[in-house]
Amino acid sequence: xxxxxxxxxxxxxxxxxxxxxxxxxxxxxxxxxxxxxxxxxxxxxxxxxxxxxxxxxxxxxxxxxxxxxxxxxxxxxxxxxxxxxxxxxxxxxxxxxxxxxxxxxxxxxxxxxxxxxxxxxxxxxxxxxxxxxxxxxxxxxxxxxxxxxxxxxxxxxxxxxxxxxxxxxxxxxxxxxxxxxxxxxxxxxxxxxxxxxxxxxxxxxxxxxxxxxxxxxxxxxxxxxxxxxxxxxxxxxxxxxxxxxxxxxxxxxxxxxxxxxxxxxxxxxxxxxxxxxxxxxxxxxxxxxxxxxxxxxxxxxxxxxxxxxxxxxxxxxxxxxxxxxxxx
Numbered sequence: 001x002x003x004x005x006x007x008x009x010x011x012x013x014x015x016x017x018x019x020x021x022x023x024x025x026x027x028x029x030x031x032x033x034x035x036x037x038x039x040x041x042x043x044x045x046x047x048x049x050x051x052x053x054x055x056x057x058x059x060x061x062x063x064x065x066x067x068x069x070x071x072x073x074x075x076x077x078x079x080x081x082x083x084x085x086x087x088x089x090x091x092x093x094x095x096x097x098x099x100x101x102x103x104x105x106x107x108x109x110x111x112x113x114x115x116x117x118x119x120x121x122x123x124x125x126x127x128x129x130x131x132x133x134x135x136x137x138x139x140x141x142x143x144x145x146x147x148x149x150x151x152x153x154x155x156x157x158x159x160x161x162x163x164x165x166x167x168x169x170x171x172x173x174x175x176x177x178x179x180x181x182x183x184x185x186x187x188x189x190x191x192x193x194x195x196x197x198x199x200x201x202x203x204x205x206x207x208x209x210x211x212x213x214x215x216x217x218x219x220x221x222x223x224x225x226x227x228x229x230x231x232x233x234x235x236x237x238x239x240x241x242x243x244x245x246x247x248x249x250x251x252x253x254x255x256x257x258x259x260x261x262x263x264x265x266x267x268x269x270x271x272x273x274x275x276x277x278x279x280x281x282x283x284x285x286x287x288x289x290x291x292x293x294x295x296x297x298x299x300x301x302x303x304x305x306x307x308x309x310x311x312x313x314x315x316x317x318x319x320x321x322x323x324x325x326x327x328x
Contacts, residue, residue: 195256
């Protein structure tokens with residue numbers, strides 16, 4: 001299969017490197033100088049400095065050339081870059097299937113990726129979302145990983161899950177696009193909360209409670225927006241939530257840890273040098289939950305810490321002193 005990955009960040013690079021031994025893969029990035037450096041050094045020094053790139057992986061900064069003959073396009077740009085990328089793809093004379101791997105809502109419109117796909121691509125475009133518990137660094141190194149590929153086109157989901165799976169990368173087909181998208185987006189907010197919890201040294205009991213109640217929040221909003229309850233118990237829900245709330249490779253968890261230590265958000269994001277999607281997602285989800293009347297106290301607390309100046313310790317106290325309710 002001729003496969004083009006659009007976006008040479010950590011996740012796009014990791015997926016391209018994972019698929020390159022089995023497919024003809026081109027990795028596209030918009031920064032020509034960075035792509036040239038990667039081509040010479042055979043490593044993405046900015047995002048995955050310790051992960052050598054396969055010799056067969058092609059690198060290109062020419063968008064039209066990279067997408068022209070592809071059998072599959074994998075969009076791995078940040079959520080903020082999804083709209084312009086899709087607008088460019090809409091001009092493709094014979095658009096192949098499109099899979100997106102970005103996680104989050106569009107700032108301002110609060111649209112999910114599948115809504116932007118419907119708005120910007122031709123009506124007959126075949127598309128799906130790939131998500132699940134996966135750190136880019138581990139995928140790039142070939143560590144065992146399981147993901148979910150969801151599409152409203154069940155045949156496409158099964159075909160792509162089979163074609164993109166490998167010895168160390170197992171992909172399951174699914175039909176709940178909304179649920180898979182939301183699991184991938186909402187867990188980033190919970191990862192910030194878990195980082196705050198651990199940064200304040202509140203213990204394992206507190207973290208377990210936070211993860212469990214965070215899953216309840218994710219599921220409430222997901223079902224309200226049309227996702228399936230069962231999806232949130234799977235790889236793209238609970239699986240991804242566990243990974244990002246407990247693994248220190250999680251950028252969003254790192255945001256929470258550093259907030260708890262007193263660093264400012266601006267300083268944290270500048271120091272990380274990577275996109276932490278949960279920061280933008282927290283604001284969008286808090287507003288959406290208020291509009292829909294969905295109770296999401298952890299999300300609201302994270303949003304207040306990020307943008308309203310609420311000290312992390314006070315946010316925890318407020319959560320602990322909420323009215324006692326039945327668990328379900």
